[in-house]
Each structure stands twice: as structure tokens, then as C-alpha cells.
Amino acid sequence: MTKVLLRVEGLKKYFPINKGVFNKQVGNVKAVDNVSFDVFEGETLGIVGESGCGKSTAGRLLMRLLEPTEGNIEFAGKKISELSNKEMRKARRDIQMIFQDPYASLNPRHTVGKILEEPLIVHGMGNSAERKKKVLELLQIVGLNEYHIKRYPHQFSGGQRQRIGIARALMTNPRLIIADEPVSALDVSIQAQVLNLMQKLQRELKLTYIFISHDLGVVRHISNRVGVMYLGKLVELTASEDLYAEPLHPYTQALLSSVPVPDPAFEREQLIISGDIPSASNPPSGCSFHTRCPFKKEECSTVIPKMQEVKPGHYVACHLYDEMQH
Amino acid sequence: MAEVIDLKKDAVQNRAAGPWREGWRSFKKSKISLIGAGIVLFFIVLAVYGPNIAPQGVNEQDFTKRLLAPSGQHWFGTDDFGRDIFSRVVHGARISLWVGLFSVILSAIVGSVLGIVAGYYGKWIDTIISRLFDIMLAFPSILLAIAVVAVLGPSLQNALIAIAIINVPNFGRLIRSKVLSVKEEEYIVAAKAIGMRDIRILFSHILPNSMTPIIVQGTLAIATAIIEAAALGFLGLGAQAPAPEWGKMLADARIYLLKAPWTMIFPGLAIMLTVLGFNLMGDGLRDALDPKMKS
Numbered sequence: 274m275t276k277v278l279l280r281v282e283g284l285k286k287y288f289p290i291n292k293g294v295f296n297k298q299v300g301n302v303k304a305v306d307n308v309s310f311d312v313f314e315g316e317t318l319g320i321v322g323e324s325g326c327g328k329s330t331a332g333r334l335l336m337r338l339l340e341p342t343e344g345n346i347e348f349a350g351k352k353i354s355e356l357s358n359k360e361m362r363k364a365r366r367d368i369q370m371i372f373q374d375p376y377a378s379l380n381p382r383h384t385v386g387k388i389l390e391e392p393l394i395v396h397g398m399g400n401s402a403e404r405k406k407k408v409l410e411l412l413q414i415v416g417l418n419e420y421h422i423k424r425y426p427h428q429f430s431g432g433q434r435q436r437i438g439i440a441r442a443l444m445t446n447p448r449l450i451i452a453d454e455p456v457s458a459l460d461v462s463i464q465a466q467v468l469n470l471m472q473k474l475q476r477e478l479k480l481t482y483i484f485i486s487h488d489l490g491v492v493r494h495i496s497n498r499v500g501v502m503y504l505g506k507l508v509e510l511t512a513s514e515d516l517y518a519e520p521l522h523p524y525t526q527a528l529l530s531s532v533p534v535p536d537p538a539f540e541r542e543q544l545i546i547s548g549d550i551p552s553a554s555n556p557p558s559g560c561s562f563h564t565r566c567p568f569k570k571e572e573c574s575t576v577i578p579k580m581q582e583v584k585p586g587h588y589v590a591c592h593l594y595d596e597m598q599h
Numbered sequence: 600m601a602e603v604i605d606l607k608k609d610a611v612q613n614r615a616a617g618p619w620r621e622g623w624r625s626f627k628k629s630k631i632s633l634i635g636a637g638i639v640l641f642f643i644v645l646a647v648y649g650p651n652i653a654p655q656g657v658n659e660q661d662f663t664k665r666l667l668a669p670s671g672q673h674w675f676g677t678d679d680f681g682r683d684i685f686s687r688v689v690h691g692a693r694i695s696l697w698v699g700l701f702s703v704i705l706s707a708i709v710g711s712v713l714g715i716v717a718g719y720y721g722k723w724i725d726t727i728i729s730r731l732f733d734i735m736l737a738f739p740s741i742l743l744a745i746a747v748v749a750v751l752g753p754s755l756q757n758a759l760i761a762i763a764i765i766n767v768p769n770f771g772r773l774i775r776s777k778v779l780s781v782k783e784e785e786y787i788v789a790a791k792a793i794g795m796r797d798i799r800i801l802f803s804h805i806l807p808n809s810m811t812p813i814i815v816q817g818t819l820a821i822a823t824a825i826i827e828a829a830a831l832g833f834l835g836l837g838a839q840a841p842a843p844e845w846g847k848m849l850a851d852a853r854i855y856l857l858k859a860p861w862t863m864i865f866p867g868l869a870i871m872l873t874v875l876g877f878n879l880m881g882d883g884l885r886d887a888l889d890p891k892m893k894s
Contacts, residue, residue, distance in 0.1 A: 336792055365794035377785035382807045391803075392793045441793070 278449060278481050279312040279335070284344035286327075286334055290554055302554045304330040306505035308344075309580065312449070317475065317482040319496030319513070321489055321528070323550055327505040328485045329373075332453045335483070336368055337361050348449065366396050369442035373454035375434035379426040385412075385437055386422035392444040411440040415470060432463035439470065443478070451483045456491060468495055489532050493517055498586075501525045504561040505553055507580065511587040521589040523566050560592065568593055622811075625887040632883015638876025645692040653686035657843050666859040676861035678852065684862060687843035688869050694844045695873060698759050698828040698837075699821040705763035707817050710770025715809075717771070718778030719801060729775070732768035740765045741830055748836040755828075755844065758837035762824050773816050777809040784808075811888040818881035822874040829870050845870050 285308075287301035305327045312318050322328045333339045335346060337353060346353040348368060356364060372378035379388055389408045393399055399407065409419055415436040426434055435455060442450055452471070456464040472495060474480060486492050492499055493513055500510040501522065509522040520526045527546045546565045551557055557564045563573035570592055578590045626632055645652065661681035669676040675684035717728040735743065747761035781787065782805060790800050829846025831837035838844030840851070845866040852862035 333788075338788060338791055362794040362796065365792060370789070370792040372785050372789055374785055378789045380786040380790075380804055380808070391790075391795075395793055395795050395799070438789075441789070445793075 275313040275315060277311045278314040278349060279483075280345070280347040281311070281335070282309045282345040282347075284308045284331065284334060284346065285342045286330055286339060287342045300554050303505045303556055304553060305334060305341075306556070308502070308505075308507045310500055310507060310510055312481060312483060314448075314481055315475075315479055316497040317484055317495055319484045319486065319492035319499040320502060321486060321492050321499060322502035324487060325550060325553065326502045327553070328487075328502050329453050331502070332370070332451045332483065332485050335451055336365065336370055338370075363396070366392075366445045367447050368449045368451065369445065369447040371435075371438050371442050371450060371452040371455045374458050375431050375438055376426075376458070378438055379434060379441075381426055384423055384425055385417075385429075388426070388437065389422075389441055389444055392441060396445055398445065407444065411443055414443070414474070415440045430463075431459050432466060435459060435463075435467050436470065439467070439474070443474065446478075447480070449481045449483070451485070453485045454487070455484075457486065457488060464491065471495065489528060501528065504551065504556055506561055506590065508562065508591070509589045510580070511584075511589075515584075515587055521583060521587065521594065522562075522591050523568050523593070524562050560590075622884075622888045626883055629883050629886060631879055632886070635876050635879025635881075635883060638872055639880050642692050642696060642873050642876065645689050646696045647693075649689045649693050653683075653689040655683040655686040657687055657690045658682065658841050659686075666855060666862070668859070669861050675865040676859065678848075678859075678862050679855060684848075684865050687848060688845070688865050691843040691845045691848065691866065691869065692873070694755065694838060694842060695825050695828060695870070698755065698762065699825040699873075699877075702759045702762040702824045702828075703766065703817050703820045705760075706766035706820070707770050707813055709763070710767045711774050711806075711813060713767070714771040714774030715778055715801060715806065718775040719782055719797075719805065725775075728771065732771050735765070735768045738765075741827060744827060744831060745834070745836060748831060753836040753839065755832075755838040755842065758828055758831040761831070762827050765827075766820055766824065769820065770813065770816060773812050774809055777812055778805055781805050781808045815881055815885040815888060818877055818884055822877035822881065825870065825873055825877070 284305055285303075286305040287303055289298045290300045290302060291297065292299045308327075308331060310318070320328045320331065330339065334341045335353075337346075337356075341354055344354065348364070351364065353361070353364060383391075386405075386408055389411060390404050393404045393407065398404070408422065412419065412421060417433065417436055417440070421429075421433075426437070429437065435458075438455075455471070456467050459467060468491065471482070475482060482495070484492060484495055496513045498511065499513050499516045500507050501516070501524065502508065503524050509516065509520070509525045511521075516525065517529065520529050523544070524546070527544045530544045544567065546567065548565045551561070551564055557574070559572070559574045559576050560566070560578050563569050566573065573592050576592070578592050578595075580588050580590045581594065582588050583594045659682060661677075664673070664677050664681040665679055667673055667677040667681075673683050673685065675688060678684055678687070713728050713732075717725040738746075743765045744758070744761040747764055748757050751757040751760065787800060787804055790804050795804075828837055829844070829849070832844045832846030833850040835847075835850065838847050840847065848866040849863055849870075852859075852866070855862050
């Protein structure tokens with residue numbers, strides 16, 4: 274069995290809602306609510322969900338760009354959630370992030386050379402000549418040219434910028450890369466290029482990815498395992514093939530049946546869910562999906578379903594599968 | 600032939616087109632702002648080479664030549680002590696620019712530090728600093744300057760300090776609001792993700808991206824600072840006699856307004872021109888560096 278690189282247990286992030294003259298706390302937005310999962314070394318774990326389901330927040334919690342309200346994060350045996358700010362800064366060398374918007378994630382006033390060199394300076398890696406060499410090396414790896422080093426971000430296309438973002442994430446030789454919607458801002462043709470680049474880098478540099486996206490097709494293409502999030506909770510987690518072949522959670526089934534198939538003659542049973550995603554500040558009781566679930570049972574509105582292993586490696590949080598356990 | 604063209608193209612591509620260079624390119628396009636910059640440059644030359652340009656010493660008195668009208672010998676006429684007004688106006692450029700520039704630099708530095716701290720750290724620090732700015736802005740600025748000078752004692756240096764103090768909240772608020780928006784940018788999150796310290800993020804990422812409004816506001820503030828210095832000089836709270844400060848010259852000349860109007864016109868014109876120059880240049884800079892601020 275491969276090694277667990279990152280273990281997340283009971284991760285929660287509640288944002289307080291303050292109102293009134295005295296800023297009294299009147300409630301919480303439960304952006305991430307009790308999420309647990311493991312990431313194995315060398316794999317790509319995809320996390321999918323609608324916008325607002327807390328997937329990006331989860332990504333930022335893992336890097337402690339946001340402080341978790343509760344929960345444990347263990348990276349390579351180290352409890353990240355308990356590190357001091359100073360120790361956390363150092364730990365970030367091993368965990369890096371690729372951002373969604375390649376237009377916003379690069380400092381417009383720095384040249385590409387400076388953007389790429391900065392992580393090395395911050396972590397005190399190498400002298401000036403070594404750093405320069407490493408910058409050139411990575412530019413080449415991500416498919417850019419040596420002369421790009423003196424240019425500013427606005428002189429590049431979206432795809433090229435995202436390559437710069439990837440190169441920056443790789444500068445410190447990280448082990449885990451959290452990619453937060455890395456291709457959603459790009460054209461489809463460019464998406465494929467960037468995804469292929471990420472896969473190539475994964476093979477060559479033995480990287481582990483957490484790939485956050487709302488695009489089921491993209492996630493299927495790149496992930497070994499996929500976790501589905503709904504309203505701050507992880508509802509299903511399993512190997513990529515399993516999820517797409519045999520989704521268990523009604524929400525996952527609905528999501529998958531909404532993926533367009535490029536075949537006009539194709540007819541399928543569509544599972545259409547009605548209603549909007551409920552507010553995270555006032556989530557439904559019990560199973561948070563029960564308000565929209567076509568298979569709703571009585572207990573769904575009262576008892577929060579637990580994540581259970583229904584088949585080997587296939588976890589789902591749904592009362593429909595309660596009997597299978599017993 | 601083809602090779603030559605290729606080389607040229609390559610050179611163009613490789614030229615680093617930084618944000619400042621782009622700013623200059625669009626600044627050049629506006630005639631009005633170039634005129635402003637020209638006026639400013641002219642007064643800077645006057646300030647630097649004043650003693651070499653002026654035909655007479657600042658305080659060279661000749662009582663046989665009191666209140667003479669402008670002529671070939673005395674371009675701007677003479678004042679009640681028989682001093683050459685042209686020479687005094689030329690020397691005055693140094694005082695006004697010096698006060699304008701240094702008071703603005705001083706307030707920009709203090710205001711920026713306070714504004715950055717307030718904007719970046721937020722919470723109670725922000726509340727304290729912002730309320731302090733509010734209190735200072737509640738006073739009419741010239742009144743506050745008069746109060747400061749009254750405490751420190753009237754002199755050119757104290758006028759400079761007073762002007763610097765009253766301008767601090769303007770810069771502070773400006774940069775605070777800019778920092779508030781810049782710190783939410785994804786490249787700041789990215790900088791944190793890389794593992795940077797706050798201090799590096801502040802000075803290497805947030806400050807450079809918050810500079811443009813400071814430069815624009817700074818240029819415009821030099822104009823108001825020159826007016827304020829002149830006003831303080833006029834009230835006798837700034838430069839003291841016999842310094843050739845323009846505001847002071849206006850004050851000394853006002854009794855001869857009807858008899859010898861040139862004693863007032865030329866220092867007044869000098870104030871107006873410098874202020875106009877800085878304002879035009881400031882507007883041009885704003886359009887060039889910060890297109891979003893265009894109304």
C-alpha cells in the first residue's frame with residue numbers, strides 16, 4: 274500500500290456572521306464542515322463540487338492560508354495544524370499551490386524571473402547563480418523560453434501565465450501541490466496542454482496533487498481518486514473509475530447525469546434535482562442534501578449520515594446505504 | 600535583409616516593457632500634461648540655478664530705485680526697498696519648491712506607513728489610525744497648519760512641518776484603501792502560499808502595487824503645499840523677512856496694490872504657474888498610471 278502523505282481529519286472552517294451595532298455574532302457560515310480524507314503519495318486526488326461548496330476554502334485550509342476552526346491536518350507525519358506561524362512558513366516549501374486565475378495570481382510589477390526566483394530567496398535556497406540556473410531550468414520544463422525571464426506577466430497569454438504559475442509552485446521542489454481550479458480560466462484547447470503538462474510533471478517529479486475543480490470531465494481525466502463535496506461536506510470519495518461508472522450518492526449521480534455527452538443520439542436517464550443549493554449559513558438539518566434528494570427517507574432530515582466504506586475504497590455519506598453495513 | 604528585420608523584431612520583443620515604461624508612453628501622448636511637466640521643469644531649473652540666473656542679489660537694496668515699474672533693467676520692476684522683483688521671484692522658486700517637495704515627501708512617508716499598517720493588519724490598529732485621520736480631517740487644513748505653527752513658532756521650517764502634518768491623513772487614507780484592495784489580490788495569497796514573511800509581502804508586493812495613487816496624489820499635493828506655504832507666509836507664519844518667499848512678498852506688497860501693482864502681480868503669477876504646472880502634471884500622471892481613476 275502506498276504511503277499516506279496528507280491526512281485530514283474533521284476539518285472545519287466556520288466564518289462568523291456579525292450583525293448589528295455591536296457586531297454580535299449571529300451565526301456561522303459553515304464553509305467546510307467536518308471533512309476527512311487521506312491523500313496517498315504520488316496520486317492525484319480530485320475534489321469536485323458546485324461553486325460555493327467549500328472546495329477552494331478546503332484547499333486554502335490545507336496550506337493554512339486560512340486558519341481552520343477545528344480539525345487535524347497531518348502532512349508527512351507532521352501536524353501542520355499545530356505549527357507556529359514561523360514553522361508553517363517553512364513547511365510551505367513542501368506544499369505549494371497553483372491558483373485559478375492566471376491573470377491575478379502573478380504580481381504585475383515583477384518580471385517572470387523575479388516571480389520565479391522569489392520562492393528560492395524566501396526559503397534561502399542556493400546562491401544567486403544557482404537560483405538563476407534553477408529558474409531557467411524550470412522555465413524550460415514548463416515549456417517557456419529563456420528570454421521570457423525579463424518579461425512582465427501582462428505580456429503573456431493565459432496559458433503561458435498558468436505555466437509560470439506552475440513553474441513558481443515547483444521552484445522549491447514541493448511534494449504536494451494543491452491546484453485550485455488551475456484550468457477553469459483557460460480555453461479548452463489550452464486546458465488540455467496545461468493538464469498534460471501537470472501530468473508529465475507528476476510522473477517526472479513524483480508529485481502528489483490535490484486537484485480542485487468544478488469540471489467533472491477535467492477531474493476524471495487527471496485524478497486517481499475523486500471526492501465530491503456538497504455544502505461544505507464530503508459526500509462521496511472513491512477511485513475515479515468507480516465514481517464515474519457507479520456513483521452511489523444521489524448528488525453525485527445527479528452531477529454526473531448533467532455532464533453533456535457529445536452524441537446527439539445518446540439518450541439516458543437523467544436524474545434532475547430541483548431547487549437551489551441551500552445557504553451554508555443555515556444548512557438543512559440531518560443530511561444537507563435531503564432538501565433536494567429524490568430518494569429522501571425519514572431519517573435523512575434528522576440524522577447526519579456518516580461517511581462509510583460501502584465497497585473497498587468507496588466511501589459515501591448517505592442513509593441509502595446504511596443497511597449494506599449491517 | 601530578412602535577417603536584419605528579424606533582429607529588429609527580436610530586440611523589440613525583448614525590451615522589458617515594465618509598468619513604468621508603459622506609463623511614460625501614455626503620459627507622453629497628452630499635450631497638456633507635457634506642458635505641465637514643462638512648467639515644473641522650468642521652475643526646477645530656476646530653483647537650482649536661481650543665483651546664476653538672477654541679475655541682482657535677493658536683498659540688494661537701492662533706495663533711489665523704489666517701486667519702479669517693469670522696464671528693460673528691472674523686468675518685473677522693483678519693490679519698496681528698491682529690490683529687483685525678478686531676482687526675488689527667481690530665488691523664491693527654490694523656497695517654494697523645497698517646501699512643497701519636502702513637506703509632501705514627509706507626509707507621504709508617514710501617511711504611507713500608517714496607511715499600510717492600518718490597511719494590512721486591520722482590526723483595532725485600523726480603527727485607531729483611521730479615527731485619527733478623521734479627527735485631523737475634521738479641521739480646516741489651513742487652520743490646523745496655523746495651529747501647528749502657533750505651537751512650534753513661525754518659521755519656514757515649521758511651516759513645512761505643519762504642511763506635512765496636515766497632509767498626512769490624505770495620503771494615509773489613500774494608501775489604506777489601496778492596500779485593502781491589493782491585499783485581496785490572488786498574488787498576495789500566492790506570496791503567502793510561497794511562505795513569505797509579512798514584511799516582505801508588504802514592501803515587495805503590496806507597496807509597489809499601491810504606489811501609483813501616491814505618486815499622483817503626491818504631485819497634486821505639491822501644488823496645494825506650495826499654496827499653503829504661500830498662505831502661511833502671507834499670514835506671517837511661514838518664511839520670515841527678508842526671505843524672498845512668494846507668499847511673504849505678496850503680503851509685503853499689498854499696501855502698494857494700487858500704486859505699484861507689479862509688486863504683487865509677479866509673485867502671484869509665479870505661485871499660480873507652479874501650482875498649475877504641478878496640477879497639469881498630476882492629472883497627466885493619473886491618467887497615465889492609473890487609468891481606472893479616470894472619471
